[in-house]
Structures are given as structure tokens and as C-alpha cells.
Amino acid sequence: MKKIVVICCLGLILFSCKTKKTAVTKRPTRTTQPTTERQTNRTTPATTPKVYASKTEEYIDLYKEVAQQEMQLYGIPASITLAQGILESASGYGRLSVEANNHFGIKCHEWTGARIYHDDDELQECFRKYKDAKYSFRxxxxxLKERKRYAGLFDLKKEDYKGWAKGLRAAGYATDRKYPDKLISLIERxxxxxFDKKVLGKNYTLYEPASYKETYTVTxxxxxxxxxxxxxLSVAELQKLNGLNGTNLSIGQVLIVKP
Incomplete structure (x- = not known):
């Protein structure tokens, strides 16, 4: 009996120790937070605005294509159109260009559209007013194309910007004696x-009247x-020297008479 009691006691002691050893604290499971997708901004980067060295360069960039289109349609050198626009409109900052979109100082004459009054050769003269600058260019x-006094200009070569500049003054477009020199200076500067060259392409020939020895100014x-x-000279020779297709002349027009 004593042996049985001792065996039972030993069994209870061994069972108690085993239970303590197997009792293990369970570690909490590590939970990983779900990774959210990044919200990427797919907006188009802003275009860097052009920086111009002067108001004149800005004007040229704005209206060069319009001037070239007018050259293609009506045969007026883009260089002349742009130079006149720069001069007459103060590079787009003059009152007539700002308030009336009038870039060439064209007065009313037979105009029946909107108008603006501005001091020029006389006080409060009538000038044409346009809805958009492109209509001023047209x-x-x-x-120029529809007035006979400018007809002689269209007999000149389109590369001859100097001839066009002098012819405009001679035909009465401006009263300023230095008007041709101002246009030529702008064109060359x-x-x-x-832009004339781009329109004419392979047909462009640099025109340099200064390379000839003698000229004559039409009176x-x-x-x-x-x-x-x-x-x-023969009439044909004179026409060839000056790139003339017809016989029309303008007072003040400069002709090459001796190569």
C-alpha cells in the first residue's frame, strides 16, 4: 500500500512540472498595415513663357506669320509690312494699336466702319478702327494694292525692300522725309x-542696288x-536692271541706270 501511495505522489509531481513547461505564452501576430497606392499628379507641366529682349522682338514674333500670309496673297514684302507695323504702332503699344487695333496709321478716307480720333498731322483726325489686329494687316x-498711286511698288522685286521703303514715301504714305531710312533700318536691324526669303523660297535673290554704280530718282x-x-539704254534694258514688269513709275522711285 505504501508503495502505491508513493508512486501516486510521484506521478502527481511529474504531471505538475510538465504542465508548467508546456504552458507557453502565445506571441501576438504582427499585422502589417496595408500599403496604399500613391496618388500621382499627372498634370501637364506649365509652358515656360517666352522672354523677349524688347517690345519690338515680341511684336515681330506675334505678327510675322500674318505678314508672311499677306505677302503670299498680295505680294507686299513681309519685311515692309512688319517694319511699317513696328514704326506706325510703336511696336503695338501706340494708342491707335491698343485702342483701335490700327497698326498702320490708316486714316478713315472712305471708311464706313468704326473709327477713332487721334492727333496726327492735324488735331483729332479720323482713323480706322478694327475688331482685331489681323484685319488691320489685311x-x-x-x-496699297487697290490705289493707283502705289501701283509702281508692285513692279519692284519683292526682295527690294529699299525700293519699297522709298516708294512708299514718294507715293505719299508718310510725310516724314526719313520714313524710308527708318523702315530700312528696322528691316536690317x-x-x-x-521672312521674305521664307515666303519666296528658291525664288529669293538678294537684291543689292548699292552694288550698282549709278542710280536715278524718278521725278x-x-x-x-x-x-x-x-x-x-533701251526700255527693256532699264526694266531688266530694275526688275520691272510694267512701265509704271512713282515719283521718288530709285532706278538703276548704269550697272
Missing amino acids: DHSLF YQLHE KGDTLYSISRKYN
Whole structure:
């Protein structure tokens, strides 16, 4: 009996120890927070605005294509159109261009549209007013193309910006004696003749009247025949020297008479 009791006691002691050893504290499971997708901004980066060295360069960039289109349609050199626009509109900052979109100082004349009054040669003269600057460029083309006094300009080569500049003054577009020099200066300073070159492409030929030895300035009463006789040339030779297709001349027009 005693042996049985001792065995039972030993069994209870061993069972108690085993239970303590197997009782293990369970570690909490580590939970990983779900990774959220990044919200990426797919907005288009802002275009860097152009920076211009001057108001004139900005003006050229804004209206060069319009001037080239007018050249294609009406044959007026883009260089002349741009130079006149720069000069007449103060590079787009003059009152007429700002308030009336009038970039060429064209007065009312027979105009029936909107108008603006501005001091010019006289006080409060009437000038044309346009809804958009592009209409001013078109009206400038028509103004020159449809008036007989400017007809001689269209006999000049389109590369001859100097001839066009002098012809405009001679035909009465401006009263300023230095008007041709101002246009020529603008064209050469900003290389505006490059826009003529782009329009004409392979047909462009650099025109340099200064490379000839002698010129003649047309006065009232002159004709190609009378000038050709004076310099012992034929009319055809005179036309060829100056790139003329017709016989129309403008007072103040400069002709090459001796190569």
C-alpha cells in the first residue's frame, strides 16, 4: 500500500512540472498595415513663357506669320509690312494699336466702319478702327494694292525692300522725309528680310542696288522711255536692271541706270 501511495505522489509531481513547461505564452501576430497606392499628379507641366529682349522682338514674333500670309496673297514684302507695323504702332503699344487695333496709321478716307480720333498731322483726325489686329494687316494690304498711286511698288522685286521703303514715301504714305531710312533700318536691324526669303523660297535673290554704280530718282513727268534715252539704254534694258514688269513709275522711285 505504501508503495502505491508513493508512486501516486510521484506521478502527481511529474504531471505538475510538465504542465508548467508546456504552458507557453502565445506571441501576438504582427499585422502589417496595408500599403496604399500613391496618388500621382499627372498634370501637364506649365509652358515656360517666352522672354523677349524688347517690345519690338515680341511684336515681330506675334505678327510675322500674318505678314508672311499677306505677302503670299498680295505680294507686299513681309519685311515692309512688319517694319511699317513696328514704326506706325510703336511696336503695338501706340494708342491707335491698343485702342483701335490700327497698326498702320490708316486714316478713315472712305471708311464706313468704326473709327477713332487721334492727333496726327492735324488735331483729332479720323482713323480706322478694327475688331482685331489681323484685319488691320489685311486692310493695309488692300490699301496699297487697290490705289493707283502705289501701283509702281508692285513692279519692284519683292526682295527690294529699299525700293519699297522709298516708294512708299514718294507715293505719299508718310510725310516724314526719313520714313524710308527708318523702315530700312528696322528691316536690317531685325533681319526682317529673312521672312521674305521664307515666303519666296528658291525664288529669293538678294537684291543689292548699292552694288550698282549709278542710280536715278524718278521725278514728275518721267517715263521709262525718257529715262532710257537719257542714259542711252533701251526700255527693256532699264526694266531688266530694275526688275520691272510694267512701265509704271512713282515719283521718288530709285532706278538703276548704269550697272
